[in-house]
Structure formats: structure tokens, C-alpha cells
Amino acid sequence: MASHRPDSGYRLDEIDRRIIYALMADARNTSAPMIAEEVSVSPATIRNRIDQLEDHGIIRDYHTSVDFERAEGGLTTLFQCNVSVENREAIAQQVSAIPGVINVRKLMTGRRNLHVVAVGADTQSLERIGRALSELGAEIEDEDLVQDEISRPYTPYGPDETATDPTPTDVISLTGDANVVEVTVSSDSEIRGYTLEEAGSRGVLPDDLLIVAIERDGTVLTPRGETTIRADDVVTVLSRDGIDDRTLHSFRPPAAEPVSDSEPIDP
Amino acid sequence: MASHRPDSGYRLDEIDRRIIYALMADARNTSAPMIAEEVSVSPATIRNRIDQLEDHGIIRDYHTSVDFERAEGGLTTLFQCNVSVENREAIAQQVSAIPGVINVRKLMTGRRNLHVVAVGADTQSLERIGRALSELGAEIEDEDLVQDEISRPYTPYGPDETATDPTPTDVISLTGDANVVEVTVSSDSEIRGYTLEEAGSRGVLPDDLLIVAIERDGTVLTPRGETTIRADDVVTVLSRDGIDDRTLHSFRPPAAEPVSDSEPIDP
DNA sequence: TATGAAAATGGCACACA
């Protein structure tokens, strides 16, 4: 059995795991040399490993997540369908070819075992997609708008330093989408070193964010345009449109790199 | 309202759409010059456009899809949760920080409005993730194993030539996972030009695939080791382990490039 | 858009266990 499935029991070592972690965090802007430096091996090795992981099917593919609503007012919709277990593979395959379908998940359940995400320019095109699903034998049980989607790398494959830094310390929800969060400014975040005014004008700080307090060395500062944001400041942020993974981007360390510089083991 | 949301009504032109299409198909191995050639503009323009699309939040991020089951026997699980609408944003944010969580979808529904995909090394770590979800206020309604996931670019942004070529013409399911498909060999597929034997030994043709018939120019050939596969052959393929998006990879045109050469619009 | 400098990639030969 294992003869024609040689990839089943592939074992990863620490290098593979860190590669996967880095690529999950940012598949496009993470170069082999960048990963190489983190794990202290040569860039060529990283490239070889990536090739292997791809060949063995561990790494499936690299995608781009797109906000279709911003793009052209497109509606992202999740269809939850029932398909017969025998044809699940085949139907999933054909479903993924329907124009507008961007993601298909096969689940090991009796009901709602096929989740299909499709994008439509309008209600009409979504109806068309719904019909196409039915014709292929996927019975639609539910149809919901997808508001947003967040993807994260697999934490256990990340750097050991269990730095939960970039998470909001506390979140207080207000009316509507607005809410308040406290974040600790990471030591290599993008916003560090800018004054509030610079951050705003350079686009480092999104327009709908308002910094209402800065806690530094135990005292609370009143934020002014010329106040400089430093590492380890605890910043209280008010957001009009809701806190989002990407909203707090500037406060975080760069995606692919660890929080503190890793000590090269073998220079 | 639109004043502080300048990105809402961003309009894409044909170049933007083709960029998005190419990056959705392969975020990592698609270089700016490759896209540039397809749409007949300079590579620098493509690069600028990509930067703009990223800045405006149209392109959210680039990830890597990983088969954790192959990797280390990891279990990929979908938790369908209820969260209160007011805190949806904040909870989703915190949920995404739980170690092991790799994807969170926010839905615009009353029930099951948060879909969380997590990877666990074993049942125990999934229980831990389940508890973490509950503690954050996400009530778990359902918990299913994810068997597989397929992602596709948004077809309407692709090349006009509505080439549905790479789709299996017909799928017949047999017992178990095995089934039979007919595919038309794309004119620039990887397998074209190889004999069956070469394709097998070079890894172009997966081990669990068996070619049972080749239809060419209206006649049906009996496949032999020395039979060469040509473009436009209609090949009948038997698969032991089920047809998969990736299984038929070799029959398809390369991901990022159109089926036939695109006619430059403005040389 | 174009151009030149810097960086990354892919291929291949070689060393090492």
C-alpha cells in the first residue's frame, strides 16, 4: 500500500517547519535567503527543501487573498452543500471549475460536506453559480455572505520564542463596529520611531484609527501630533470601522521574521 | 462616509484584473515580468500596480496551502461557531491568535457565523483549541475534519479565451476512491511530447494514474509504453486514489499562463 | 516608462556522512 504512496509518512525536521511557517505567513515576499538566515543554513538548502516539500505535496500551492468587495463591490459568498460521499472528489473538482468559485473545502461529514466560496459581481451571478452547483449534484443547504477572512501560519512551526506580543492586550467593543484595543508596540514594528503626524501622513497608520492614549514607563501620555511612538509603548487605539487583522499591521513585527533577532548558531 | 474610506470604490482595469488572476493562481512563482508579458506592459508597471493593490487592501496577503496530514499526520479541523455579532471582529481577531488556528472566516449570519480552521497534531491538541475557542466566547456548534481544500483564481479576471479545456470532460466514479476521467491534453501541458514510459519514470505522471485509452483524430489508440502523448489527445485516465486537482496537473497548461498566446493589445 | 545596481533564483559540481 505504501508503495505507490511514498509521501504518506514524510517526516519534517526543524528546517522544514520553519520554511512552512515563513511561507504560510507570506508566500510572496519571503525569499530563500531570508529564511536561510533565520535557521542558519545556506540559501541553496532552503531552495532545495522547498522544492522537496512541493514535490511531496506537503506544500500544495501559493495563493493570494483578495478583497473583492473593495475591488469592485463583489459579493463573497459561502455555499454549504450536501454531496454524495462516493462522488465527492469528482464533484468537488467540477465545482472548482465553475467560473466565480475560488475555494472548495471537502469535509468528512454526512451533511454540509462541501463548502464552496464563490465571488459574484451581483446577485444574478451568484444565482448562476447556485444553479451550476445544483446541476453538478451539490445540494445547497445554506448560503451566507463572507464578511472577512483571516489566515495565519501554523504557530507550532514558528520560532520557539512564544511571543504573543502582537495580540491586542485587551479589546473593548463599542457601538457598531467601533472598538478600542490596547496594543504593545513591537520593537521592530513599522510604526516605531514615527511621530503620530508622520505615521498618519505616510499611511503607516490607517485613517480610521485614532490613538487615544500612550502608556510609557508606567505613565500615560496624551498623544499629540509630534509625539513619537516607541517600542514597548502600550498604545490605546480607537477604531471606527472595527479592528481587523490588517488594521494593526503597523504595530506588529514584520510577518516572516521573529520578534527578536535569532542568535546564529554557527556563523 | 466615503470620505475616510477612500478605497471603497476602487476601480480595477484590465491590467489589475489580470494581475489578481495571476497572483491568485500562483502567488510565489509568478514574477512581475511574466505578468507583464501577458498584458503587454512593462514589468515596472506591473510592480507598481501590485504595490497599489496591496496598499489599497485589494490584495490582502499571500499564503501557502499546506497538507498537514501528509506532513506529520496532522488533523485539519473546521470548527463552526456562534459568536455574538457585536464582538465578532474582536473575537475573530483573538481566535486567529490561538496556536494551531490557520484560518478564520467571518460570516454574515446569525448562527455558525465564525468558521475556524485549526490544525492539531492529535486529538488532544484539538481539544485544547476547542477549549480556547469556548473561553473566548465562541460557542462551538460543529466540528468536522477537513479532507481537502482547493483554491482557484477568480475566473472572470482571467484571460478572455474562455478555455474550459483543463476540466475533465467526463467523470465516472467507481468503487472506493477510484474513478475514471477523460481529459483533453492541453497544447502546452507538461506531459505533451513524452511517451507514457518517460512520463512515468520522470514523475510527470503520478504513480496511481493509469492511462487506459487515447482518442486521437477520431480513433482510439491502445496506450503502450512507447506511445507519445500529443496535444488535443483525449486521454482516459483511471485513478486508484481519486482524482484530485493536483493529480491532473501534468495535463494542464502551466498555471499562470493563458492557454494560447495572448494577442498583444498595444505593442 | 527606462535604466543600472543589488538581490534572488536555478543549475551544477563538489564535499561530506
Add this chain to the structure above:
DNA sequence: TGTGTGCCATTTTCATA
């Protein structure tokens, strides 16, 4: 034999204008 490494030509990126 397989895996890591160093070096090469080529491609791609990035920051100038």
C-alpha cells in the same frame, strides 16, 4: 546515495530619474 554547500549565469527586484 542523499544532503548540504559554493559558485555561476540569468532573472528579478528596487530605487534612481
